[in-house]
Amino acid sequence: xxxxxxxxxxxxxxGMHWPRDLAMAIxxxxxxxxxxxxLTQRWFGPLTIPPQEQQEIGERExxx
Numbered sequence: 001x002x003x004x005x006x007x008x009x010x011x012x013x014x015g016m017h018w019p020r021d022l023a024m025a026i027x028x029x030x031x032x033x034x035x036x037x038x039l040t041q042r043w044f045g046p047l048t049i050p051p052q053e054q055q056e057i058g059e060r061e062x063x064x
Contacts, residue, residue: 011017041047
């Protein structure tokens with residue numbers, strides 16, 4: 001994120017982009033990430049481990 005903000009700031013200072021260009025890039029990026037996350041969860045299920053499986057993993061780690 002720091003890198004992205006640095007690049008955005010440099011583009012703005014060098015006059016390569018207008019502030020609204022950068023604002024729209026942020027909005028479009030946010031929308032694409034939100035859409036990708038939603039589609040992933042819809043097609044493959046939740047991105048978290050179910051509680052019972054989490055408990056089994058914990059038990060296996062304790063055995064090692």
